[in-house]
Every structure is written in C-alpha cells, then in structure tokens.
C-alpha cells in the first residue's frame with residue numbers, strides 16, 4: 125500500500141452537500157433505507173464525488189436528530205481520526221440521535237461518555253479490571269456454554285434437516301455474558317430464561333430502531349419510516365420488565381457493585397451501567413459478531429475447513445487441551461477470526477464531533493473539518509479499502525498469517541480502535557477487545573473439534589447477519 129504523507133497532498137474542499145433544510149435530510153433518509161440501501165448509498169456518493177470523504181445527511185434525520193449533517197469517511201487512512209480522542213469528542217454519539225436515558229435508569233452509561241468526563245475513566249477502569257479478574261473463567265465458561273449450543277443445534281438439525289444458528293447463539297451469548305459477571309449462577313432466575321433474550325432483543329431494538337429497516341413490502345415503507353425513524357419508541361413500555369432484570373443483577377453481581385461503590389459511584393448508577401455492559405455491549409456485540417463468523421467460514425468452503433480442523437486438532441493434541449497457549453499457536457484460526465471482523469465489522473457505524481478545526485486526509489487529498497462538525501465513518505468500506513487490502517471483498521482466511529499478514533492488523537478497526545492498540549481509560553476502544561477475538565477463536569476450535577465441514581445459508585437482519593446450517597459433517601477422523 126502507498127502510504128501518503130499528508131503534507132504532500134493537495135488541500136481540497138470536502139465535496140457533497142446537505143440539500144435543502146429538512147427536505148435534504150428526508151431525501152437522504154429515503155435513499156439510505158428504501159431507494160438505494162446502505163452500501164449503495166455510500167457507493168453512489170463516493171463515485172459521484174470521486175472521493176472517500178464527502179458530506180451528506182445521515183439517518184435518521186427529522187425529527188429524531190437535531191442535526192443530521194455529517195462528513196463521511198470511507199477509507200482506511202482517514203477513518204482512525206475517529207479513535208483519536210485528542211481530536212474528536214465521543215460524547216453521546218451513538219449516532220446523530222441519542223436513545224433516551226430512560227432505557228438505562230436515567231443515567232448516561234459508560235459507552236456514551238467521552239473520556240474527558242471523569243466518570244468515563246472510573247467505569248472503563250472498573251470494566252477493564254472486572255474483565256481481568258474473570259480472565260480464568262473465560263475459556264471454561266465459554267466452552268461449557270458452547271457444548272450446550274452444539275447439543276441444541278444438533279437436535280434441531282436432526283429433526284428439521286437444518287438449524288438456524290442465531291437463536292441458539294443468542295441464548296448462548298446471553299447466558300455466557302450473564303454468568304461471567306454474576307457472582308453465582310443465576311440459573312434459577314429470569315436472567316437465564318427464554319424471556320431474557322426476547323426482552324433484551326426488544327430493548328436493543330427500541331434504542332437502535334432509527335438506524336434500521338425491517339425490509340417490509342414497499343407499500344409499508346412510509347408507515348415504517350414514521351414509526352421507526354421519525355419519533356423515538358417509548359421506553360415506558362419496557363420499564364416494568366427492565367426493572368425485573370435489573371433486580372437480578374443487583375442481587376447476583378454484588379462484587380462488581382461493591383467495587384463501584386468503593387470508587388464513589390452510586391450503587392444504582394453502577395447497576396444500570398452493568399445491565400448495559402452485559403446486555404448491550406456484551407450480548408449485543410456477541411449476537412452480531414458470532415453469526416457473521418459462522419456465515420463467512422461456512423461460505424469459505426471445505427478447503428478452509430480442512431485446514432482449520434487440521435491446525436486445531438494438531439495443536440489441541442500437542443498442548444493437551446484448549447488453553448490460552450494453545451490458541452496462541454493457531455495462526456490460521458487467529459487469522460480467520462480477524463478476517464471475519466474485518467470483512468463484516470459487527471458495529472458498522474462510528475461517530476464523533478471535531479474538538480477543533482482539523483485537517484484530515486485520505487489516500488489522495490487533505491480536507492478541512494471545522495470544530496463541532498460531526499464526523500461519521502462507515503466501517504465496512506474502511507476495512508475493505510482496496511488500496512490497503514488485496515481482494516478486499518473476498519474472505520481470505522489466511523490474510524493475517526505471518527509477519528506480512530500481521531502488518532495489516534493496524535487496518536482492522538472493529539473494536540473502535542486499531543487491532544494493534546489496546547483499550548485504555550483514555551480511549552473509546554472496546555474493553556473486551558481481546559475477549560471478543562478469543563471468543564471467535566474458541567468458537568472455531570470447538571466447532572472443528574466436533575465437525576469436519578459444514579454448509580450454511582446466509583441471510584440478513586436489520587442490523588446483522590443470519591446463518592442457517594444446511595449440513596454438518598461430524599468428525600470422521602481425529
């Protein structure tokens with residue numbers, strides 16, 4: 125890849141415009157959801173302006189967002205400005221709108237705080253240390269959650285001849301997340317009932333609906349646009365059930381809440397943060413990331429499966445089990461996990477406000493952004509930048525193997541930071557960055573210890589992907 129020095133690049137005005145007030149934003153919203161679709165929306169504008177940086181309105185627009193105007197970034201070079209908290213502010217930037225704090229007990233939770241706000245460091249530090257102290261639980265707890273997942277999948281597969289992965293994956297992900305952070309097993313509570321995933325799917329939907337379309341028949345587009353994208357869905361409808369789950373966390377996750385109190389945080393604020401941490405960050409992340417992994421590995425075909433099975437079984441045999449050390453030795457498995465996160469980043473949208481007047485650049489030019497402007501990155505384009513990645517649209521399982529391959533990791537951004545960086549209290553990178561990569565690898569390990577190969581049917585969800593197993597061949601040789 126040619127790495128341009130920004131000083132040699134011409135300074136250009138950012139192309140694109142916002143159209144008429146109100147109507148421009150509505151037009152962009154209709155194009156985004158109904159006339160073009162997400163990828164096409166960005167692709168047509170990138171081609172029209174011959175630039176990976178341009179201006180447009182971002183959904184949802186009126187009346188959800190006060191200001192829908194953004195500067196869009198679509199390449200690997202400009203994208204990381206969104207991670208530089210010395211240059212951008214990440215306060216309340218879920219999107220151009222913010223879900224009501226009534227979904228989280230009236231509090232702004234860690235994920236919505238900017239590192240300049242003192243509470244961000246307290247909560248992020250708490251979450252980082254909570255994860256560190258549970259390090260030894262990761263592999264055994266996840267492996268036992270996966271055992272149940274595979275039993276359920278096989279049952280469904282043998283009775284129906286195919287098995288829809290997402291539902292079982294959701295159940296597994298929720299149980300894993302809840303168990304990881306509770307002091308004792310919440311299995312006798314509402315937290316591990318089927319109601320939990322149904323409720324939290326709805327709770328996530330209510331907060332993220334302005335970014336979604338349900339793919340309904342065209343005739344219903346207008347109605348959908350009003351209901352999902354124009355006014356917020358009422359949090360009051362969920363309050364009663366939310367409180368039931370909150371109570372269980374309050375009772376079962378005492379040690380984290382005690383620690384939060386010792387850091388000067390009110391117990392109820394800590395507990396609402398914990399609910400968000402477990403049910404939005406962790407469950408929401410896993411339910412998006414893992415089906416995408418299975419989909420891409422499934423579609424990659426038998427040859428990749430053969431190589432993965434061989435690597436996994438050889439290393440597990442020589443290391444005497446599935447350990448951190450064993451996982452480190454599986455270079456292809458590691459690479460496949462990263463490749464899935466590259467080709468389909470689970471959180472596709474990143475937003476931030478410029479803290480000051482900035483000059484950013486892409487491969488070809490520099491551009492000025494004014495203080496206060498909203499910067500928006502659509503990550504799937506940045507991590508498929510053809511000037512960084514060869515065959516960017518292709519799932520290349522061994523892309524990150526070896527010294528040369530690993531050099532590309534600095535362009536993998538799924539965690540809201542570069543894969544070669546680490547989450548800290550001063551940045552907004554996912555504190556579970558290493559855990560998520562571990563979970564992806566162990567998913568592959570457990571799969572290929574049981575099966576030789578498989579096929580999947582892929583589908584889409586309003587935010588994410590579906591994978592349905594259409595064949596699963598059990599291990600024939602070890």
Ligand code: HEM
Nearest residue numbers: 234235405406409410413470471539540551552554556560
């Ligand atoms: C499994 C897939 C996961 C994905 C794809 C994911 C992705 C992300 C991303 C993209 C962000 C940054 C959001 C933004 O500011 O734009 C983030 C933040 C965060 N994630 Fe994750 N995450 C995952 C799992 C987890 C898990 C398992 C946990 C906790 C156990 C977690 C806890 C958090 C927290 C607390 C933040 C806020 C960080 C901050 O405010 O500095 N995530 N995650």
